[in-house]
Amino acid sequence: MSNSSDFPSGPIKKIKGKCIYLPGNDIDTDRIIPARFLKCVSFEALGNQVFADDRIDSNQLHPFDRDENKNGSILIVDKNFGCGSSREHAPQALMRWGIRAIVGQSFAEIFYSNCLSIGIPCALISEFDIKLLIQEINNFKQDQLTLDINSQKLISRKNSWSINIEKAASNMLLTGGWDATSILISQKEKINLTMQKIPYLNSFKI
Amino acid sequence: MSCKTLYDKVWDLHRVTELPSGSTQLFVGLHLIHEVTSPQAFSSLEEKGLNLFCPERTIATVDHIVPTKNQIRPFSDHLAEQMLQKLEENCSKHSIKFFNIGSGNQGIVHVIAPETGLTQPGMTIVCGDSHTSTHGAFGSIAFGIGTSQVRDVLASQTLTMKKLKVRRLWFSGKLKKGVFAKDLILHVIQKLGVKAGVGYAYEFSGPVIDNLSMEERMTICNMSIEGGARCGYINPDQKTFDYLKGKEYSPKEENWDSAVKWWQSLSSEENATYDDEVKFDASEIAPTITWGITPGQSIAIDSCIPKPESLENSDQQTALEAYKYMNLKPGISLEGLKIDVCFIGSCTNGRLSDLQKAAEIAKGRQVAKGVKAFVVPGSEKVAKQAEEKGLHQIFIKAGFEWRKPGCSMCLAMNPDKLEKDQISASSSNRNFKGRQGSAKGRTLLMSPAMVAAAAVNGAIIDVRKLLH
Missing domain, CATH: 3.30.499.10 (Aconitase, domain 3)
Structure with a gap:
């Protein structure tokens, strides 16, 4: 479990850590964090509850329960990861468990932007490369890999795989702009100008 | 790249600026909140010492945690009660209009905003809930966001967003007896798959969509997200305007004609360009x-x-x-x-x-x-x-x-x-x-x-x- 002092902050350039492979397409956010755990007014307790029902169902064999995956921080997934509900509780639960980056074949839209807004990069990898990557992490379970956002590579002891984080997202990560609030409020003048030209804010008189 | 679609027009109107990262800062016309995805946003706002930028453009209700048998307070589930109290507290502290139980306007957030006339064509609408796509039935650009973005909208009435591509789904033919809007959208998701809409806004159009009631249109747009599309919409028409006329928060009588005139100008143009198009024959759809x-x-x-x-x-x-x-x-x-x-x-x-x-x-x-x-x-x-x-x-x-x-x-x-x-x-x-x-x-x-x-x-x- 991760402490709040280790949560992402500021510019994020590289993430180094063990990889955990979680197989399966279309893993939805209800599975990542079942709805009963959303009955809370803070995200604090979510780390323990990540994949709660899947883990019970797998009798301690779930990737998040296996000893060899302890302290893993780069999650490897298949297609359409994080589909369904927009609950930010899902990336929050993963982050609080210890995940700092996710590499997968594709991501659901809202999940992707929720991850970005808390400083967790979601990087795309090809179907061909993910097979080789999984082979290697199975062979060298304790190895630490490096996800380098600038060069868009996932680097292991033997290999380097191309990953893709779209430009705006990687810029936001590299500059710390993923924590968008202060950037957004600094544009007050432009926000006011925009508001002046929107008909429904001006009695439709524009 | 799409152009002259409703999505393009509404997007351009609400674009505040292009941020150095390359993403767009987008103004939000209507922000809906509920008890599940908002408390952490308010806490984060307070930690940062920030106030609400436009409290009058946020509307709250309670829906996810409410018991449907006995709604007498305090709720027997103390966690549910705590969440509702937190929402009441946050709304009162920040002067946010709150449709509480018994107000006559409480209900599922995506049901109450349209039926009170809050949801209108040409708006950008967000909520910490993926089914916000529902509001696209009125020709608005509506999509779900996470809690950090709820905080950003509270603080600035804007968020960062990347422009989506637009796919037109065109429906010809006629729905058969016993076949409803729900069947149509389930059919679409089955044919295109749950990932097909990622990166797209869905425009639902064609004679079959024109014939649907506003409530049926809401069912369709509601499940855009199940097809992977964060946002789905339908061009507004006379049915849209008739539905909105006289609703509590619809434009007032003196502004009505100019509102309708503007709404009519929002529809995708005949010569609009789409990034993709898929055609369906609605007569082939069964329950x-x-x-x-x-x-x-x-x-x-x-x-x-x-x-x-x-x-x-x-x-x-x-x-x-x-x-x-x-x-x-x-x-x-x-x-x-x-x-x-x-x-x-x-x-x-x-x-x-x-x-x-x-x-x-x-x-x-x-x-x-x-x-x-x-x-x-x-x-x-x-x-x-x-x-x-x-x-x-x-x-x-x-x-x-x-x-x-x-x-x-x-x-x-x-x-x-x-x-x-x-x-x-x-x-x-x-x-x-x-x-x-x-x-x-x-x-x-x-x-x-x-x-x-x-x-x-x-x-x-x-x-x-x-x-x-």
């Missing part, structure tokens, strides 16, 4: 029902659960997982499958016309022995209208429970839950593993009429067999 664990795993009621070899490679693994979880065999029909629970309600199908269609089936019939069937109106307004029309009596007489408004068993963050491996016939939107409150619970999604038919038959049945 559609899910059999698996994603909303894309559905079949026409008169066909059989697909065999793995008939599916694309990438879909086979999820199908195998689904046969096992649902305890259903490939190659069989769903007709005759015994069900335990029937749920009519949700932001997809909890509006007056949905209840009317279900009541037509329930009228003069009885819920089968051993089946628990209940109806949850989407809002206090829907409940009131339904009761004025006597629908509640039809349901109660037939053996359904008539409940109070809320999200109920769509996601089971309240006392309404499946038990063990019960099978539910549900008018909601998601059939994910464990979605309805039991880790082994099984959900079959279908139209409200099909749910009512299953309730009286005790097993899945083609609703067309019960129509006169």
Whole structure:
């Protein structure tokens, strides 16, 4: 479990850590964090509850329960990861468990932007490369890999795989702009100008 | 790249600036909040010492956690009570209009905003809830966001966003008797898949969409997200304007004509460019029902659960997982499958016309022995209208429970839950593993009429067999 002092902050350039492979397409956010755990007014307790029902169902064999995956921080997934509900509780639960980056074949839209807004990069990898990557992490379970956002590579002891984080997202990560609030409020003048030209804010008189 | 579509026009109007990162800062016209995804946003705002930029453009209600049987405060579930208290506190502290229980305007957030006239064409609308796509039925650009973005919208009335591509889904032909908007959207998701909409806004258009009522259009846009599209919309027309006329928060009489004039100018142009287009013949759609664990795993009621070899490679693994979880065999029909629970309600199908269609089936019939069937109106307004029309009596007489408004068993963050491996016939939107409150619970999604038919038959049945 991760402490709040280790949560992402500021510019994020590289993430180094063990990889955990979680197989399966279309893993939805209800599975990542079942709805009963959303009955809370803070995200604090979510780390323990990540994949709660899947883990019970797998009798301690779930990737998040296996000893060899302890302290893993780069999650490897298949297609359409994080589909369904927009609950930010899902990336929050993963982050609080210890995940700092996710590499997968594709991501659901809202999940992707929720991850970005808390400083967790979601990087795309090809179907061909993910097979080789999984082979290697199975062979060298304790190895630490490096996800380098600038060069868009996932680097292991033997290999380097191309990953893709779209430009705006990687810029936001590299500059710390993923924590968008202060950037957004600094544009007050432009926000006011925009508001002046929107008909429904001006009695439709524009 | 798309141009001259409604999406392009609304996007351009709300674009504040291009940020150095390359993403767009977008102004939000209407921000809806509820008890589940907002408390952490308010805490974060306070930690940063920030105030609300436009408190009058945020509207709150409570829906996910409300019990539908006994709504007397304090709720017996203290966590639910705590969440509601937190919302009450945050709204009062920041002067946010709050539609609380008993106000006459409470209900599922995606039901109340349209029915009060808050949702209007040409707006950008966001909410910490993926089914915000519902509001696109009015020709608005509406999409779900996470809690950090809720905070950003509270603080600046804007968020960072990347422009989506636009795919037009064109529907010709005519929906057959017994086939509803829900069947149409389930059919689309089955044909295109649950990932196809990623990166796209869906524009639903063509003669079939023109013929749909506003409530049916909301059902369609609501489930855009199940097809992977964060946002779905329909060009506004006379039906849209007629629906909005005279609503509490619709433009006032003196502004009405100029509002309509502007709304009319928003529709996608004849010569608009789309990034992609898919055509459907609506006459080919039958009552559609899910059999698996994603909303894309559905079949026409008169066909059989697909065999793995008939599916694309990438879909086979999820199908195998689904046969096992649902305890259903490939190659069989769903007709005759015994069900335990029937749920009519949700932001997809909890509006007056949905209840009317279900009541037509329930009228003069009885819920089968051993089946628990209940109806949850989407809002206090829907409940009131339904009761004025006597629908509640039809349901109660037939053996359904008539409940109070809320999200109920769509996601089971309240006392309404499946038990063990019960099978539910549900008018909601998601059939994910464990979605309805039991880790082994099984959900079959279908139209409200099909749910009512299953309730009286005790097993899945083609609703067309019960129509006169």
